[in-house]
Amino acid sequence: MDSVILATGGYDHTIKLWQAASGTCTRTMQHADCQVNALRITPDRQLLASAGYQHIRMYDFVSNNPNPVINYEGVSKNVVEVGFHEEGKWMFTGGEDCSARIWDLRSRSNFQCQRIFQVSAPVTCVCLHPNQGELIVGDQSGVVHIWDLRTDHNEQLIPAGNNDSSIQSLDIDCQSQRLAAVNSLGTCYIWQLSNPSSGSLEVISAETTSPPSPPRVTKATPTHKMAAHGRYALHCVFSPDCKLLATTSADQTARIWDTTDFTLVRELGTSNQRWVWDAAFTLDSKYLLTASSDGAARLWNIDTGEVEREYSGHQKAITSLAFCDAGVATSSSPTSTTAPVTATE
Amino acid sequence: MALYDNQHWLLSHIRNSFISSDDTGMCEVVMMSENIPQQMVQRKYGIYPGLGESDEEDDLDMLSQSIDIHSDLQYGLLRHRSNTASKLEKMEQARKKAAQIRIVKWRRNQTNILDDTVLNELFKKKDLSSMEPCQNQCSLLTHQLQKFPHFPKNPYQMYAKYDGNAQVGLSTRKYKIFLHMLPPEQRNYPMEVVIVVGTRVLDLIGLTLWKCFIQYPNIELKDIVFYSLYIAEDDGEVDCDLPSFEVSEFIAKFGFGYLALIEKEIPLNKNKIKVNSDMQPPLKPKIEHIDQSEPTKKLPDGNDSDKVLIHNPWHNLEAPLYQSYRVYMLNKFRTKSEILLGVSGEKIEIDPVINNKTGSRYIWNKQKAVTYDIDTIVACDLTQNKSNKATFRLVYDQSSELSNVDSCVYGSLGITNNTTNHNYKHYDFEVEYHVADEIVQKINHILDLRSNPKRKDYRAIREKKSHRRKSFTFGPR
Structure with missing residues (x-):
């Protein structure tokens, strides 16, 4: 199987898989009855998860089955986000029913451990802290919640105060240094993250025997605020090398920001591109994939700002993409021996 | 091709079609009394010469029945299906489909108190201090892209979305298209093009060219305006008596399975290709086009009608766009x-x-x-x-x-x-x-x-x- 996976989904009720390098559509799967809100590839690269109205569906990459193989249900409204623990132990979702959930994926486990986190407004985005122990949940009232999964303790960040903006997307860079959020006014907020205590690991391993000491979550200190877009911002994502931040927006562009001082590096747009809903970096942070309402996904060269590939085949707007790159074994990169995997919703 | 000039056969066919397609059975009751074809038979086959020469009663029975109709349900594909039957089959298919999907329902934990060991196993925080920044990583996609630095961009990419093969749950039409720009030895077999319904001739040409570009990379293709579609025979012979299809027409209008794509020396009238308005940049040139191309449409009261044409956004061609x-x-x-x-x-x-x-x-x-x-x-x-x-x-x-x-x-x-x-x-x-x-x-x-x-x-x-x-x-x- 091709180890680079690109999947797109949107309002035409289909999910398409692409050969990312050539731009050809390799497979079309049916996403009956509703649009695709979010897509994500499981850590083992076997399944593709899609979030839709009241369902999370899983599609098989290996077979040619156009229908889902697993259907998770029991959520009353739109599911807007889906994601996985890095070892596939559990899945997290967020939805318009004002909750974020943890679905226990361990098979044959008698003790199912399902978790739910209720907030007061519809959840718009969820992001997993790279430490695998905290969920960052953004909601429509503009609040960012940091939820410690083990202790159930949570803390709130309210970046925009009391105005009517909703958090649209959240991301943490892979070094866990920064948290980025974009809202419906096109504003981007950056927080510096710091561990609750330097020796947090020892504390947790000690806690298996003794009851937990006062719960602590990752501390976030606001550092930057910028008007990233003039209109609704839709998505934000850090590059794998942590040097760039991409934001996408209803202003029909994606913008690339330098994370050292948050200055604009590049604006990615074409005359026929419309709302840009989703974006993902390649592993080397040289290219950006975007999904747009004009029914096309695009691969941009960040250095030149040119469209290198266009993926067209959807009949309506594309609202989500999932991309899974693979490392290449070269002598210069020791990390590639383990074929690091990044999956972006 | 059959010529239905035989009144006897036609009457019999219509009668049988009526009876067999009517699920209520009323037709049969009503029509039982006057079986005209049978009466005609009794009049010694005046209209159907040769029938009388057959002595065998079986032959006669054969002819009074429509050949397409079999009462036996085994031939379900030939028989016109009733709504109930097709609905049942759809339900059955949906049931089979659903059986292949494992359904996982959200359920709350049975106990409110969560086991600490489970919590620690599932939600243990990873130590990130030892994580190396993932810099200078190589991407497989970049690697693949660099292998083909001059990857040819398909100029007909915007027509790719009409490809019926890449759609699920949309109705499509299949055409076999002979490509006349290919060298003669490659022309013998038509290219099969499947297109989604609701598209126009121009889209079909574009899609065919898009496929051509992929399948025959050595052929130099011109701009889309140089191509037009003609009706063809199944052996590839072009019917030159008929004009080419108007590019702005819906393909659904034409029921021909075999077509021929022909490259022209001179492009088609330019204003005809302003169909895909969503693909074309801004409105302004379009207004000009309408002005130039349709001066005859001006109504007597000059200026006003011009405005009507321009401000009417749902010009026939654009109306079906979503x-x-x-x-x-x-x-x-x-x-x-x-x-x-x-x-x-x-x-x-x-x-x-x-x-x-x-x-x-x-x-x-x-x-x-x-x-x-x-x-x-x-x-x-x-x-x-x-x-x-x-x-x-x-x-x-x-x-x-x-x-x-x-x-x-x-x-x-x-x-x-x-x-x-x-x-x-x-x-x-x-x-x-x-x-x-x-x-x-x-x-x-x-x-x-x-x-x-x-x-x-x-x-x-x-x-x-x-x-x-x-x-x-x-x-x-």
């Missing part, structure tokens, strides 16, 4: 709910707009998301025009249970079923006048493009009603 509008739906209790009205060449979609502040409080405000096939829509008119808002009414026919196959059969037999109980329902919407006007025009253009029997029926009924009303107001004659 467009959505945010409008208010007027409900029974004079309440309004905001909905998203999606209009395209195939269907009308009504989707509720989720509005947290008001919507959820009133249960009766909730509008379910519904989709109507365009063929069930019979009318769309402006009903009221207040100072700032206008209302318009969308009428649809709910009795549209006849499947396509059945209506085709009726159509081919020349039978129009006038006794169908029409069940007209309507929706009322309110929005700013210019938007309402645009929607009404767009929908009417779409309806005009399709010849829909239901719409004709509706119009006939409405006309009758208005006549009745008139005669009532003017009193007895």
Whole structure:
């Protein structure tokens, strides 16, 4: 199987898989009855998860089955986000029913451990802290919640105060240094993250025997605020090398920001591109994939700002993409021996 | 090809078609009494010479029956299916499909107290201090891209979305197209092109060229304006007597399976290709095109008509393109709910707009998301025009249970079923006048493009009603 996976989904009720390098559509799967809100590839690269109205569906990459193989249900409204623990132990979702959930994926486990986190407004985005122990949940009232999964303790960040903006997307860079959020006014907020205590690991391993000491979550200190877009911002994502931040927006562009001082590096747009809903970096942070309402996904060269590939085949707007790159074994990169995997919703 | 010039055979065929396609059995009861073909047979086969020479009763039976009709259910594919049977089969398929999907329901933990060991196992925080920054990583995709630095960009990429092979759940049409720009030895076999329904000839040409570009990388292709489609025989011979297809026509109009794509020396008239407006940059050049290409359409009162042409956004060609509008739906209790009205060449979609502040409080405000096939829509008119808002009414026919196959059969037999109980329902919407006007025009253009029997029926009924009303107001004659 091709180890680079690109999947797109949107309002035409289909999910398409692409050969990312050539731009050809390799497979079309049916996403009956509703649009695709979010897509994500499981850590083992076997399944593709899609979030839709009241369902999370899983599609098989290996077979040619156009229908889902697993259907998770029991959520009353739109599911807007889906994601996985890095070892596939559990899945997290967020939805318009004002909750974020943890679905226990361990098979044959008698003790199912399902978790739910209720907030007061519809959840718009969820992001997993790279430490695998905290969920960052953004909601429509503009609040960012940091939820410690083990202790159930949570803390709130309210970046925009009391105005009517909703958090649209959240991301943490892979070094866990920064948290980025974009809202419906096109504003981007950056927080510096710091561990609750330097020796947090020892504390947790000690806690298996003794009851937990006062719960602590990752501390976030606001550092930057910028008007990233003039209109609704839709998505934000850090590059794998942590040097760039991409934001996408209803202003029909994606913008690339330098994370050292948050200055604009590049604006990615074409005359026929419309709302840009989703974006993902390649592993080397040289290219950006975007999904747009004009029914096309695009691969941009960040250095030149040119469209290198266009993926067209959807009949309506594309609202989500999932991309899974693979490392290449070269002598210069020791990390590639383990074929690091990044999956972006 | 068969010539149906035999009255005996035709009568017999029609009779049998009637009886076999009528599930209620009424036809059989009514028609049993007058079996005209049989009477004709008794008149010693005056119309069908040669029949009398056969002594065998079996032959005669054969001829009085339609050859296509078998009472045996084994030949289910040949028999016209009843709605119930096809519905049952669909349900069965859906059931089979559902059986292959594992369903996982959300359930709460049985116990409220979570086991600490489980919690620690599942939600243990990873130590990130030892994580190396993932810099200078190589990407497989980049690697692949660098292998082909000069990857040719398919110039017909925008037509790729019409490829029927890449669609699930959309109706498609298949064409076999002979490509005349290929070297003669490669021309013998046509290229199979599957296109989604609701597209135009230009889209079909574009899609064919898109496939060509991939399949025959050595052939140099020109701009799309240099190509036109002709009707062809199944051996590839082009029917040159007939003109090429007009690029702006819907392909659904043409029922030919074999076509030929021919490259021209001179491009087609340029203004004809301004079809895919969504692909073309800004409006301005389009206005100019309309001006240049259609001077004859100017009405006597010069300037005004020009404006009409320009400001009428739903020029016939663009009407079937998908467009959505945010409008208010007027409900029974004079309440309004905001909905998203999606209009395209195939269907009308009504989707509720989720509005947290008001919507959820009133249960009766909730509008379910519904989709109507365009063929069930019979009318769309402006009903009221207040100072700032206008209302318009969308009428649809709910009795549209006849499947396509059945209506085709009726159509081919020349039978129009006038006794169908029409069940007209309507929706009322309110929005700013210019938007309402645009929607009404767009929908009417779409309806005009399709010849829909239901719409004709509706119009006939409405006309009758208005006549009745008139005669009532003017009193007895």
